[in-house]
């Protein structure tokens with residue numbers, strides 16, 4: 495059986511319409527395609543309103559929302575893991591870089607672990623170290639690190655190996671991290 499879509503006017507199979515309990519034939523007045531176009535357009539035109547509304551709803555119904563998200567995750571586990579795999583494959587370089595950052599980040603966190611402080615102020619420390627990594631990693635170029643080594647030690651540029659630069663970079667990072675960490679504690 496076919497039905498005419500009131501929006502695009504095309505005759506389509508019933509399964510191409512969403513269910514609607516209120517209508518006589520149990521199907522909506524517009525086809526699925528028209529409906530999705532309409533919702534995309536609606537979202538595009540009302541982005542800000544929708545965002546604040548969803549945010550407000552989420553804040554008010556936090557428990558309900560997390561429960562629903564968990565349910566959705568468990569129902570679509572397979573699909574989600576496939577999507578993640580595809581995403582990882584398509585963004586390999588970016589993710590590798592993120593992993594690297596994450597690893598370094600954690601290393602510093604371990605180094606500065608003043609355990610009691612960390613457990614009591616987990617959020618603060620996490621936020622701080624994320625910001626720290628973002629801000630500082632780009633300033634530690636090879637060139638900069640090389641200069642630090644030649645300033646500090648009686649050594650020629652040609653004698654400096656990439657490993658030395660790596661070690662020095664880490665040392666500078668840890669040193670800076672400790673300094674900032676102390677500032678955070680004293681806040």
Ligand SMILES: [Zn+2]
Pocket residue numbers: 499500501502503504524525526527528
């Ligand atoms: Zn239609």
